[in-house]
Amino acid sequence: MPWAEHDAAAMIAIPTAVSDKYSRGVLGVVTGSSAYPGAAVLGVEAAARTGVGMIRYLGDATDPVLARRPEVVSAPGRVQAWLIGSGTDAQDLGLLGALFSDALASVEPVVADAGALESVALAPRRGVIVTPHFRELARMLAATGTSVDVxxxxxxxxxxxxxxxxxxxxxxxxxxxxxxxxxxDGPHLSVSVAPPWTATAGAGDVLAGILGALLATHSAAATEPGMLARLAASAAVIHGLAASIASRGGPIVALDIAERVPDAVRRLLGAVRA
Structure with missing residues (x-):
């Protein structure tokens, strides 16, 4: 079933006069590495611009993340959802692997990307959203003993x-x-919003950040049937709309998409109020 802009608008949590940073959602982030620090920067940037009360960053790219987003907290503490794996290598995780395991063993919902996908394949649980491309899905399935060609x-x-x-x-x-x-056993949705220019390095990290923010702001409802699918589809709509706004028919880079996320959210909310 296609998921459209008006559907995604309903998944945006709008703060009220009594909201605080905790009620707006706290996202724990374990992404990035010495080889791929930019993935952490992009995901955190996108999550912050989607609308979340706080981000706790616990990955291996603290310095570049804080240089870009000084409001990010780099100490452990309470979170309402996790984003793990972007910009990491499943073959050399070290401490990150333990943090992935801790997130997956927690009660909080999780967005798992890139280097965390195999961990999910080997120890899956409900409350997890995985964000693979075709090759990554093939590798996930291979880890469970199912061989499928890309x-x-x-x-x-x-x-x-x-x-x-x-x-x-x-x-x-x-x-x-x-x-x-x-x-x-739930909804099957599709989103076709993003322009072809969106096929650029780091765009997936931005999508994961958007989804992490939506998951944190709706963590209390994450166990409702179909909620994770609706949030995932809504993240794809916001991501594609932000890419379209950034592109205006021309080439873009991933950071352009992240920076246009507030414009995409405003457009969605404006269409609902009109």
Whole structure:
């Protein structure tokens, strides 16, 4: 089922006069590495601009993250959702691997990307959204003993998103020109908003940050049937709309998308109020 702008608008948490940084959601982030610090910067930037009360960054790129976003907290503490894995290598995780395990063993909902995907495949649980592209999904399935060719996934991404969600027991957001979202025994959604210019390095890190923020602001409702799929699809809509606003028909880079996220949110909310 296609997920549209008016659907995504309903998933945006609007603060009130009594809101504080905790009621607006606290997102714990374990992303980035010495090899890929930019992934952490992009994800944190996107999450902050989507609308979340606080971000706790616990990854390996603290200095560049704080240089870009000094309001980020770099000490452990309470969180309402996790974003893990962007910009990390599953083959050399070290301490990050332990932090991934802690997040996946917690009761909080989790967005798992890139280097955390194999950890989810080997120890899946409900309350987790994975954000693979075609090759990453093939690797996830291979880790569970299912061999599938990347070309087969590319030929029928919607079907494979559904199959993987039911097989792994997690919500799958499968990235591509059309983004496919599937929740185990739940809704199957698709989003086709982003312009082709969105196919650029780091765009997936931005999407993960947007989704992490939405998950943190709706953590209390994360166990409701279909909620994770709706949040994932809404993140894809915001991401694609921000990319369209940034592009205006021309080339963009990932940071351009992150910086236009507030414009995308305002556009969605404006359409609802009109």
């Amino acid at each position: 070309d087969d996934i590319a030929a029928a991404p919607g079907r494979w998103a559904i199959w993987a969600a039911n097989q792994l027991g997690v919500t799958v957001l499968l990235k591509g020109s059309t983004t496919w979202i599937a929740e185990p």
